[in-house]
Amino acid sequence: MERTKxxxxxxxxxxxxxxxxxxxxxxxxxxxxxxxxxxELEATLFPLDLYYRNLSQFPLNAREMQNFDHPESLExxxxxxxxxxxxxxxxxxxPVYDFSRHTRVGGKFETVEPAxxxxxxxxxxxxxxxxxxxxxxxxxxxxxxxxxxxxxxxxDMRERGRTEESVRAQFDATARPMAExxxxxxxxRATITVSGAEALDWSxxxxxxxxxxxxLLR
Numbered sequence: 726m727e728r729t730k731x732x733x734x735x736x737x738x739x740x741x742x743x744x745x746x747x748x749x750x751x752x753x754x755x756x757x758x759x760x761x762x763x764x765e766l767e768a769t770l771f772p773l774d775l776y777y778r779n780l781s782q783f784p785l786n787a788r789e790m791q792n793f794d795h796p797e798s799l800e801x802x803x804x805x806x807x808x809x810x811x812x813x814x815x816x817x818x819x820p821v822y823d824f825s826r827h828t829r830v831g832g833k834f835e836t837v838e839p840a841x842x843x844x845x846x847x848x849x850x851x852x853x854x855x856x857x858x859x860x861x862x863x864x865x866x867x868x869x870x871x872x873x874x875x876x877x878x879x880x881d882m883r884e885r886g887r888t889e890e891s892v893r894a895q896f897d898a899t900a901r902p903m904a905e906x907x908x909x910x911x912x913x914r915a916t917i918t919v920s921g922a923e924a925l926d927w928s929x930x931x932x933x934x935x936x937x938x939x940x941l942l943r
Contacts, residue, residue, distance in 0.1 A: 754921030773847025
């Protein structure tokens with residue numbers, strides 16, 4: 726009896742993700758918006774500030790004097806590669822960063838799994854030219870300086886072991902000038918702009934409506 730020839734197994738290819746970029750000045754509310762959207766969309770959240778360059782070669786007091794709001798403070802080569810990988814449906818090994826010491830934790834990585842939606846969040850998320858073609862949709866969160874400063878003080882004191890004095894000094898020395906030079910101009914590349922001073926629910930609804938209008942969300 727002639728045997729039936731078995732068909733080769735179909736290879737399962739990774740599914741591409743819908744990639745959202747969310748930018749805005751530090752303290753504008755972009756992180757809160759990104760987290761809520763990640764829950765709403767069951768998305769992978771990708772904060773760019775986990776990709777600060779490792780400063781372990783410098784003494785601690787010298788690390789604290791670095792300009793953390795400049796585009797060169799982030800290892801853009803690595804996070805662009807990781808965003809591309811996640812966008813194509815592949816998991817990545819993300820470095821772990823210690824904000825209190827401005828160093829990466831040696832030998833420690835976090836596995837980040839792909840999901841149907843990938844949300845890239847950071848003050849410079851719309852700055853790097855290599856990222857623009859990777860986004861399917863992008864959001865700029867706008868908020869007044871005073872609101873941004875107060876939120877940054879609260880966050881850095883609670884989450885990053887900073888003092889209010891150091892946060893204010895850094896805001897005046899680097900955060901505000903860098904925002905004017907690199908962050909504010911990136912607003913023109915956003916699909917939509919939302920207000921970080923208004924109700925969060927309204928901003929979420931605007932983003933979801935924008936995704937539906939472009940056929941990115943059912």
